[in-house]
Amino acid sequence: MNHPLTLWLxxxxxxxxxxxxxxxNALYRLAQKAAMGIGxxxxxxxxxxxxxxxxxxxxxxxxxxGGPASGLxxxxxxxxxxxxxxxxSKKWFWVSQPVLGLFIGVAAGITFKTQILLILPQIxxxxxxxxxxxxPGGLPWDHFWENGNLWTVLDNAVFLLAFFTALFYFLFTIKxxxxxxxxxxxxxxxxxxxxxxxxFGNTAMTRMSFLIERMQFLFDFFAGLFQAK
Amino acid sequence: xxxxxxxxxxxxxxxxxxxEFLLPAKIGGVANPFTECYGTVTIxxxxxxxxxxxxxxINLVRGEYKQFISFKKGWVESLVFLVALVMGIVTASFRSxxxxxxxxxVKVMSVAYNGLFYGAQLGFxxxxxxxxxxxxxxxxxxxxxxxxxxxxxxxxxATIVMLGLTPAGDYLNQVILAILPAKLQWLQVGTVAxxxxxxxxxxxxxxxxxxxxxxxxxxxMRNWLSLExxxxxx
Amino acid sequence: MKTLRILARFYxxxxxxxxxxxxxxxxxxxxxxxxxxxxxxxxxxxxxxxxLDGCPPGGVIxxxxxxxxxxxxxxxxxxxCFVNDLCRRKIKFVxxxxxxxxxxxxxxxxxxxxxxxxxxxxxxWVDLGFLKPPNDNMSLLLDAFxxxxxxTRPVDFFGTPVKDIPIMRRVKTAKDFNMAMTISYAPDPAAxxxxxxxxxxxxxxxxxxxxxxxYYYAFLDSGQLxxxxxxxxxxxxxxxxxxxxxxGSKAMMFFAFGLCFLIFAVLxxxxxxxxxxxxxxxx
Numbered sequence: 001m002n003h004p005l006t007l008w009l010x011x012x013x014x015x016x017x018x019x020x021x022x023x024x025n026a027l028y029r030l031a032q033k034a035a036m037g038i039g040x041x042x043x044x045x046x047x048x049x050x051x052x053x054x055x056x057x058x059x060x061x062x063x064x065x066g067g068p069a070s071g072l073x074x075x076x077x078x079x080x081x082x083x084x085x086x087x088x089s090k091k092w093f094w095v096s097q098p099v100l101g102l103f104i105g106v107a108a109g110i111t112f113k114t115q116i117l118l119i120l121p122q123i124x125x126x127x128x129x130x131x132x133x134x135x136p137g138g139l140p141w142d143h144f145w146e147n148g149n150l151w152t153v154l155d156n157a158v159f160l161l162a163f164f165t166a167l168f169y170f171l172f173t174i175k176x177x178x179x180x181x182x183x184x185x186x187x188x189x190x191x192x193x194x195x196x197x198x199x200f201g202n203t204a205m206t207r208m209s210f211l212i213e214r215m216q217f218l219f220d221f222f223a224g225l226f227q228a229k
Numbered sequence: 230x231x232x233x234x235x236x237x238x239x240x241x242x243x244x245x246x247x248x249e250f251l252l253p254a255k256i257g258g259v260a261n262p263f264t265e266c267y268g269t270v271t272i273x274x275x276x277x278x279x280x281x282x283x284x285x286x287i288n289l290v291r292g293e294y295k296q297f298i299s300f301k302k303g304w305v306e307s308l309v310f311l312v313a314l315v316m317g318i319v320t321a322s323f324r325s326x327x328x329x330x331x332x333x334x335v336k337v338m339s340v341a342y343n344g345l346f347y348g349a350q351l352g353f354x355x356x357x358x359x360x361x362x363x364x365x366x367x368x369x370x371x372x373x374x375x376x377x378x379x380x381x382x383x384x385x386x387a388t389i390v391m392l393g394l395t396p397a398g399d400y401l402n403q404v405i406l407a408i409l410p411a412k413l414q415w416l417q418v419g420t421v422a423x424x425x426x427x428x429x430x431x432x433x434x435x436x437x438x439x440x441x442x443x444x445x446x447x448x449x450m451r452n453w454l455s456l457e458x459x460x461x462x463x
Numbered sequence: 464m465k466t467l468r469i470l471a472r473f474y475x476x477x478x479x480x481x482x483x484x485x486x487x488x489x490x491x492x493x494x495x496x497x498x499x500x501x502x503x504x505x506x507x508x509x510x511x512x513x514x515l516d517g518c519p520p521g522g523v524i525x526x527x528x529x530x531x532x533x534x535x536x537x538x539x540x541x542x543x544c545f546v547n548d549l550c551r552r553k554i555k556f557v558x559x560x561x562x563x564x565x566x567x568x569x570x571x572x573x574x575x576x577x578x579x580x581x582x583x584x585x586x587x588w589v590d591l592g593f594l595k596p597p598n599d600n601m602s603l604l605l606d607a608f609x610x611x612x613x614x615t616r617p618v619d620f621f622g623t624p625v626k627d628i629p630i631m632r633r634v635k636t637a638k639d640f641n642m643a644m645t646i647s648y649a650p651d652p653a654a655x656x657x658x659x660x661x662x663x664x665x666x667x668x669x670x671x672x673x674x675x676x677x678y679y680y681a682f683l684d685s686g687q688l689x690x691x692x693x694x695x696x697x698x699x700x701x702x703x704x705x706x707x708x709x710x711g712s713k714a715m716m717f718f719a720f721g722l723c724f725l726i727f728a729v730l731x732x733x734x735x736x737x738x739x740x741x742x743x744x745x746x
Contacts, residue, residue: 158429169436205394272607
């Protein structure tokens with residue numbers, strides 16, 4: 001990874017992409033096409049080496065060279081696998097419907113299972129207690145304001161209010177034509193904006209991490225170059 | 230007739246997974262047959278999915294080749310794509326993870342592969358993602374106008390969370406700890422940022438999760454029963 | 464009036480000047496060493512640390528390192544700090560990936576750490592390589608994988624049959640692992656928490672990009688997720704817990720400067736907009 005070819009190609013492609021900030025230019029477009037071509041080529045080879053060869057071709061090859069004959073059943077996978085390529089023709093596109101339908105059905109079936117398993121614990125966790133005396137330690141009157149349970153319950157109240165108003169905000173079938181529903185929708189929108197603000201902060205961090213990594217790379221490269229000279 | 234076959238396969242595939250989930254592991258002392266063949270079915274689907282991969286590259290190559298031989302605007306870029314594709318295929322096919330035992334050709338291919346992957350591709354993709362942070366800054370400068378209560382709330386939450394996630398906020402916390410009395414020390418930027426993430430943000434995310442779950446169920450049901458209009462029209 | 468004109472100019476600034484200023488601001492931490500202050504780790508990294516506290520030395524964890532080019536900066540620092548801690552605690556791990564280049568990127572990080580800690584490949588750790596989720600549906604893959612690991616992946620990354628690998632004789636299903644850690648741009652909650660946690664009873668923790676972290680707080684709150692490393696900050700907080708500082712802490716000062724500049728840009732943009740509006744109303 002520290003080979004000069006790797007480093008120089010990295011620098012050239014990094015600067016080519018950064019040149020887009022000034023203006024769209026031919027260098028950027030060439031770099032884009034080159035990266036696309038390299039990626040597609042490598043992925044095609046990896047698909048064969050890491051999936052098709054060990055799981056499909058190896059059992060067939062083993063069966064043909066004296067191994068268990070059950071490996072030959074994998075040859076039948078060529079039929080549905082070949083149907084995919086009918087999508088390249090407008091005239092024969094309809095032939096690929098069964099294999100498309102297979103994956104749609106599989107996705108639907110597994111969705112029911114995973115959504116049920118994912119959402120049931122969420123329902124229990126969403127219903128937080130609002131009674132401070134039901135929490136461990138209760139709420140003794142002599143330490144009313146210092147007691148952590150009071151603030152926990154207030155926090156829970158804010159949480160539940162935010163949850164139900166945000167859920168209500170997305171219910172477009174109910175009209176917001178009175179003060180209660182309009183107010184709920186407004187509060188829900190405010191809570192959604194707070195969540196979006198939190199997401200914006202995290203988004204900025206993720207995007208900056210890429211830029212920081214590249215800047216460190218460029219700095220290390222040019223610092224090494226000048227040191228060597 | 231053929232359309233009905235596709236619908237029957239869709240229904241059967243979904244039914245297999247539903248029955249595998251709903252039926253117990255043993256039915257009257259007999260093992261659930263759907264569970265027994267689960268691994269083989271998954272590997273079969275993995276192979277079938279991998280066979281579909283080449284559709285994308287084939288279509289790309291067709292488009293770029295047409296562009297190249299037409300010699301119209303952009304033909305040089307199409308040529309670069311095709312050359313890079315061939316280089317990617319050749320280097321990935323002949324490289325080795327253990328260059329010490331490899332021939333000179335394999336060693337050259339390994340060096341070329343590392344250059345193309347770790348140098349060119351990584352450089353391009355990571356920098357492209359990094360470009361977005363520049364656009365974030367310019368968008369924040371021009372478009373992030375605090376002219377309503379909601380936008381003000383959003384910006385306040387974003388500022389507190391951003392400060393709370395960086396050493397700038399940690400420095401601010403130290404100042405707050407030094408200035409404020411003990412009862413108000415929960416006002417540290419980090420604490421408020423964590424509260425924003427744990428309470429209003431979690432509440433809204435849960436509301437979104439519940440809504441999305443309902444939508445996923447509805448969409449899954451429509452797909453399973455082939456009620457989608459796009460599937461009707463095909 | 465003059466002040467209003469200067470402020471209004473900020474609003475109509477050519478964005479390229481902003482890009483240049485942003486670049487210069489980000490260069491400052493590269494040139495000047497700024498010490499980082501102390502802080503308390505948040506519940507996400509603390510959760511991961513506590514789960515590992517409950518894992519005995521010699522225990523085995525399942526590590527899913529499914530990241531490549533699109534998530535390298537954040538996931539690399541998370542993987543580094545997590546594997547450092549695993550090796551420190553002498554916890555074994557079985558690694559796999561669901562993206563093509565995942566195993567290669569992961570090995571670039573794991574190999575030097577494992578060798579420095581005296582870990583032997585095959586006995587203390589193993590890389591099962593790439594497993595392709597059928598139709599990119601992680602739930603399908605994970606469901607089959609966690610029921611029968613050798614059946615779903617009969618060879619490791621190097622082609623060695625798993626029956627010949629010592630560590631794989633101990634682990635056949637999800638029940639044999641003390642925890643599962645998945646480091647990815649956006650780990651799939653339906654797969655890991657629906658299948659892994661709810662169906663197989665695994666203890667699950669995520670390492671994700673910061674952009675996805677607010678979404679996973681809902682699962683952290685419900686207890687489905689035991690820990691969360693969110694972006695570089697998550698790696699940095701985890702490094703502070705273990706005392707082994709690496710890539711996570713290296714990047715933090717850049718974020719401080721970059722995000723402060725972002726906040727400054729928003730404030731100047733708003734001041735400029737207000738000044739433009741005032742100038743228009745006065746003229």
